[in-house]
Amino acid sequence: xxxxVVKTGTEGKTWGGGNEPLKxxxxxxxxxFFIVSDALTFSGFLAAYGFSRFKFSQSxxxxxxxxxxxxFLHGQELPMIYVAxxxxxxxxxxxTMVLAVDAGHHMNKAKVTLYMFLTVIGGVIFLSSxxxxxxxxxxxxxxxxxxxxxxxxxxxxTDGNRVALKDFxxxxxxxxxxxxSKKGIWFTSETSLPSFTFxxxxxxxxxxxxxxxxxxYSDENGKKIILSRSKSLNELKTKGKNVVEGANLIQNEYxxxxxxxxxxxxxxxxxxxxxxxxxLNIIVFFNVxxxxxxxxxxxxxxxxxxxxxxxxDLVWVFVFTFFYLV
Amino acid sequence: MADAHNLEIFRGLVKFKSNTQKIWxxxxxxxxxxxxxxxxxxxxxxxxxGNVLGMSILNWIFxxxxxxxxxxxxxxxxxxxxxxxxxxxxxxxxxxxxxxxLIFILLQEGDYIGDVFANGFVKQDF
Numbered sequence: 438x439x440x441x442v443v444k445t446g447t448e449g450k451t452w453g454g455g456n457e458p459l460k461x462x463x464x465x466x467x468x469x470f471f472i473v474s475d476a477l478t479f480s481g482f483l484a485a486y487g488f489s490r491f492k493f494s495q496s497x498x499x500x501x502x503x504x505x506x507x508x509f510l511h512g513q514e515l516p517m518i519y520v521a522x523x524x525x526x527x528x529x530x531x532x533t534m535v536l537a538v539d540a541g542h543h544m545n546k547a548k549v550t551l552y553m554f555l556t557v558i559g560g561v562i563f564l565s566s567x568x569x570x571x572x573x574x575x576x577x578x579x580x581x582x583x584x585x586x587x588x589x590x591x592x593x594x595t596d597g598n599r600v601a602l603k604d605f606x607x608x609x610x611x612x613x614x615x616x617x618s619k620k621g622i623w624f625t626s627e628t629s630l631p632s633f634t635f636x637x638x639x640x641x642x643x644x645x646x647x648x649x650x651x652x653x654y655s656d657e658n659g660k661k662i663i664l665s666r667s668k669s670l671n672e673l674k675t676k677g678k679n680v681v682e683g684a685n686l687i688q689n690e691y692x693x694x695x696x697x698x699x700x701x702x703x704x705x706x707x708x709x710x711x712x713x714x715x716x717l718n719i720i721v722f723f724n725v726x727x728x729x730x731x732x733x734x735x736x737x738x739x740x741x742x743x744x745x746x747x748x749x750d751l752v753w754v755f756v757f758t759f760f761y762l763v
Numbered sequence: 764m765a766d767a768h769n770l771e772i773f774r775g776l777v778k779f780k781s782n783t784q785k786i787w788x789x790x791x792x793x794x795x796x797x798x799x800x801x802x803x804x805x806x807x808x809x810x811x812x813g814n815v816l817g818m819s820i821l822n823w824i825f826x827x828x829x830x831x832x833x834x835x836x837x838x839x840x841x842x843x844x845x846x847x848x849x850x851x852x853x854x855x856x857x858x859x860x861x862x863x864x865l866i867f868i869l870l871q872e873g874d875y876i877g878d879v880f881a882n883g884f885v886k887q888d889f
Contacts, residue, residue: 491873
């Protein structure tokens with residue numbers, strides 16, 4: 438018996454050490470605890486989003502009016518279709534991940550390789566879809582007028598269909614040029630100017646008698662209120678301030694600035710998680726190929742990375758509900 | 764490990780023969796739930812727009828369906844069904860308790876501030 442190791446004589450008893458009461462390895466448990474804490478981070482964001490929504494419940498944009506685009510189908514209003522596709526891609530890649538874990542339990546290297554590869558592909562498709570979604574959101578659609586109070590005014594025709602600024606604004610000769618740091622005071626510059634000035638929009642609005650103003654406020658049925666022609670003119674002239682096209686962190690054409698802020702922040706944070714997940718999946722994929730886990734005799738690493746990947750899917754399920762459905 | 768899977772869902776109503784089959788079964792379930800959500804989200808049937816507990820019935824349906832999806836992702840994809848009960852409770856109850864608390868507090872506060880904006884003497888439409 439060694440002189441340096443003291444044995445308690447209680448090995449094998451409940452409190453003697455060496456027990457695994459939860460029957461899970463250290464790594465897997467720590468991955469779960471990380472997931473719990475990360476879930477709390479995400480719920481912090483989503484709860485803050487909910488807070489702002491309840492605070493601005495009357496002026497919050499309707500998701501179906503914002504996310505209506507599908508790639509390659511220009512000019513068609515197809516709310517939800519594309520996000521549903523993204524959700525399906527992510528669930529699908531979750532499935533291939535679970536199949537990889539299952540194949541790992543059977544020590545089937547070829548199948549783990551195949552399923553890990555498909556999982557990575559799914560993640561990449563999701564990320565590119567999200568990039569497209571962002572660029573569409575940033576570019577904007579119809580354009581709007583911002584008011585002094587920070588609200589947004591939309592334009593509709595008499596049938597209630599949205600009308601884009603470029604379809605009615607009267608172009609005028611304008612001396613206003615974008616200020617860049619190289620052209621004048623070197624320490625200031627500004628972002629690109631909107632395609633129309635506020636005056637051009639007002640002129641175009643006066644010239645088209647069939648245009649109406651859609652305010653940012655919802656009625657009791659959840660539809661945005663449309664004003665009569667005379668009230669529309671009054672609303673635009675007294676409250677209007679500037680032209681808003683697309684979205685950034687300061688102003689967006691869809692509704693309150695916080696809407697775009699939360700959109701960028703929460704889907705961005707989720708997208709960041711997905712890209713980390715794709716990276717981990719690629720590392721594990723190559724480890725599988727070179728046979729690291731085969732030699733180790735256990736594919737548990739696939740399972741741990743799988744947990745993270747499913748968590749990313751789980752978060753997306755909630756983001757999908759709260760950004761696009763509710 | 765490979766044989767330790769619990770292959771029943773719906774409290775034993777549906778039993779799968781193998782783990783792989785269960786995975787595909789859960790995928791079908793998740794797809795159906797998502798499809799229902801999307802169809803409801805596109806058509807927004809007027810009958811579901813009534814207000815219950817501060818939100819429309821439709822929104823409640825969406826949230827419940829989301830929790831259903833979250834349950835099956837956690838239980839079957841993340842293998843929570845196969846973990847020991849103590850481990851499961853450690854992860855799930857902690858999260859559920861803290862998240863419900865946070866959501867309750869923040870939504871309550873947001874609703875109150877929304878009321879102040881609507882009924883108080885704060886002018887924001889100018």
